[in-house]
Amino acid sequence: MTLPLIFTEQAKSSKMLADMPSDLLTMLADPSQTSAFNAHHNGIDVKNFYKYDSLYTTFNVLASSIDPVTGREFVAVIESEQYPFYGVQWHPEKNVFELGMDPDGTPHEAIVHSPAAISATLNLAEFFVGEAKKNQRSFxxxxxxxxxxxxxxxxxxxxxxxxxxxxxxxxxxxxxxxxxxx
Known part of the structure; x- marks a missing residue:
């Protein structure tokens, strides 16, 4: 299911999202057009995240989402201030690459494949590739x-x-x- 992202103040100055065009951030936050596809049943509640010093002193929550069945708010996007550690609790890659169909010809999952959804995916991919290129290790x-x-x-x-x-x-x-x- 697609769920809107609820961005925190830290998102604006984050490494991962600060350079994402505002129209893509708006799309990801809008319940009627978001492309943040979730296929998870677990995740950390926002309130539980802030109970653990080791989490909130290492990571910033950049966005959360709300489970429509339980009403539970969970962490959807995080990044570390000190290390190149990033995480999303949704599947940005599916907007571009997953087009699975059920035997009756209907889409297997309600994955958004709009131009904006694909642009958001490519923006994140470009960011992650840029981060990976900073690694000086080699074979x-x-x-x-x-x-x-x-x-x-x-x-x-x-x-x-x-x-x-x-x-x-x-x-x-x-x-x-x-x-x-x-």
Whole structure:
């Protein structure tokens, strides 16, 4: 379901949202046109967020949303002041990439694919890519880098209406290996 974002004062001066055009912020906050698609049943209540020093001294809440069933206000967008840590409790990528259909030909989920929704997604993507480019870490060789690219895993496209495409494979971290969908 799409839920409007309720922006906080910190959003205006945040790294993630300060440069987003005002028409896109207005769209994300407007219940009649928001594209903030939520597919989550959990999240942290705003009031609980502020109960924990380790959360509110590390992260700023930039926006919240309200669950229409329970009336619960939950954190929808956060960022750290000190570190390049960002989080959203919604799926900006779905506006561009998820067009799943049920067998009867109807959209699987009410995902907004309007030009404004896609612009908001691309704005966030550009921001995140810019942040990632600040990282100076690299692989020791091009071969080592190539061995870790997601392109090494098959893409599955016939996974039903829920997802248009998924990657399935053994994804390694420094200490574990597990099979999962990405």
């Amino acid at each position: 020791p060789s091009e071969g080592e880098e190539a061995a870790h690219l997601i392109w090494n895993y098959p893409v599955y496209g016939d996974v039903g209406a829920k997802f248009v495409q998924v990657y399935v494979g053994s994804f390694r971290t420094s200490t574990t290996e597990e099979t999962s969908m990405a």
